[in-house]
Amino acid sequence: MRYRVFAVVAAALVLSVVVATTAQSSRAAGQTLTVWLQVDAQNGWPQVVAAANSAFKSSHPGWNVNVQYQSWGDHLQKFDATIAANNTPDVIEMGNTEMTKYMAAGAFSNISAYKGNFDNSGHWLAGLKKSSMFNGKLYGVPYYAGSRLVTYRTDLFKKAGVKKAPGSLKKFEADLARVKSSHKGKGFTPFYMAGTDWYSALSFVYDYGGTIATFSHGKWHGALASKKSVAGLTAYKRFFRSTSPKSAAKLNEANPAPYTVFSQNRTSAIFGPGWFSCCTGKKYTKVTGQFVMPSHKSGKSMPGFLGGSDLAVPAQSNSQAQARAWIADFTNTANEKALQAVGNIPNATNLLNGTVNDRAAKASWFVPTAKHWVDVENGNILRTMLGQILTGQLSVKQAAQTASANIAYTLNQS
């Protein structure tokens, strides 16, 4: 009997040793570079990823690239888990608003010395470059940016007698009113915007000269309750109420996606990233157009949120040189041009060529570059404020004051 017990224990021990060693050896022998990209690449430009992989493999014989696609909602939590397990990817894509927290924590390698290895690094877009730097050191490579555009149905605008892109916000509102009276459909509104889509909504704040927060005397100060910011939020409320479905006041842009609403013939215009034109539905591809959102000041464009991504090499990666080489292949001139062709803004100013996207990028705004900004995003402080404003739960001023205080508190955490 006891021999059997010993045998079982011994077998278990042997088995665990075998498991442990195989796990070890497969890691050591694996000439595999693990890359985390966001699903945008998988859906929008898989050919660019394939081109980078084949260029990398031909210059690094014996290496494989394992691209794992992540979603924006949970990729940071997954990344934290890999840090805890000391098993991070070798390359990771980060949203430009997400970089600061991780650079401050020391999660990425300093690649300042290798800047020259990356194409066009002397001309990187200022906004993206800024998001890749911390304390004067470079921790990321700009990947691409995206500006915000109005995507609209050319046929419905024509039917309503609207011949050219609106020159001011007021004109746009009038145009949308004409579309509304000339086209009737079930659940149709001339414009669709998820009410709590702060990337779009806060453009109104910046259009009126407002801002989210300012930094002075070593502290962040909330600025949404300032006179200019409140004027912007009030303009947003008016525009939303006169053009968009009431039911969207508390919705977010993830569910339903604005382009889905567009593709179902429920709206004639949406405001969002330039790549929204990808998914407006087969039926409407030919009648999809884009223009830059007009400002309340005639002849100017409304500043749009300059979203974008950077690529970083986690400090724990064992393949630092290979990771940098892959990033260089992925962001070379040819690939950046391919990204531009599908509606993105390339990572360098010398590649801009005057498309509607590039024009939109000229007037842009960005979130406060604070370590705790990502906590403001995760806490949905701005979304809560917008929902309160649009439903009339609180006055613009009250909602802005609450949000402003919350933002200052969050940004000033140690």
Added chain:
Amino acid sequence: MWRRVANGSVPYLLVAPVVLVLGAVLAYPIYYLVRISLEKFTLFELVHGAGPYIGLGNFRSVLHDSIFWHTLLRTVVFTAANVSLTIVGGTLIALLLVRLWTPVRILLTVGLILVWAMPPVVAVQVWIWMTNVQNGVLNYILTQLHIGNYDGHNWFGTPFSQLAMATTLIVWGALPFVVITLYAALSQVPHELVEAAQIDGARAWRVFKDVTLPVIAPILYLLTCLSILWDFGVFTQVFLLIQQPAIVPENYLMGVYLFEKGFLAADFGRGAAISILMLVIVAAMSIFYVRRMVRVGEVT
């Protein structure tokens, strides 16, 4: 001599694997949890592998957070509502099962088992599709039946409606286990007792209260305790159904609060403190359950 020693050690050897497994999967993680709950452990410390000891600082900051207390109260109310709906609904369906024609009973049981077999993540996605504001089948059907104009109705407009939608999903998923267990318990109710009570003129409610209930009470108690433990810590359904962009302190439940403060904000020390507090609360609640189990053991 050797033989005696060896014989004496056999029980220890037999219990050793269990102790080892429990030590590996339970004791060490709990030790680690307690350790980082006493440390400042944020993303910076995670990257650098160690955090400074700060005593009870994390606990103090959680207990001084008014959001914690609001969340706790909300979770207690939410748990009470979910458990009541589950147990009452489950009992009614189990009573129905006893009365049904066999083929219908089999059909219903198969349906319940299919519900049981569906992973929560899949169920959440189906719920989201059904309640979609633009194209949801729920809005469509309600409008077609002229119950009202539900075109464009947002089922997740307020914290209350968000949690109510989560309740429908949680109760729906919890019913099969309760129904099937209670159905088994009901089969233990002696027929002759029911018959005797009926002959004596007892009505349905009286029969249930004085004959059926005493027999199924221990099982009912056990199911209630288990449901409380499960619903108190619920996360998957609530988090995935409401979705991160709409999660705000006004709709936090304890599981979500823990995730938001611990993981999303990458303050793992604070997260550890919250989960220890939750552990204490759950342990306190399970005292009743454990005591009952021990007592049941003594009686039989």
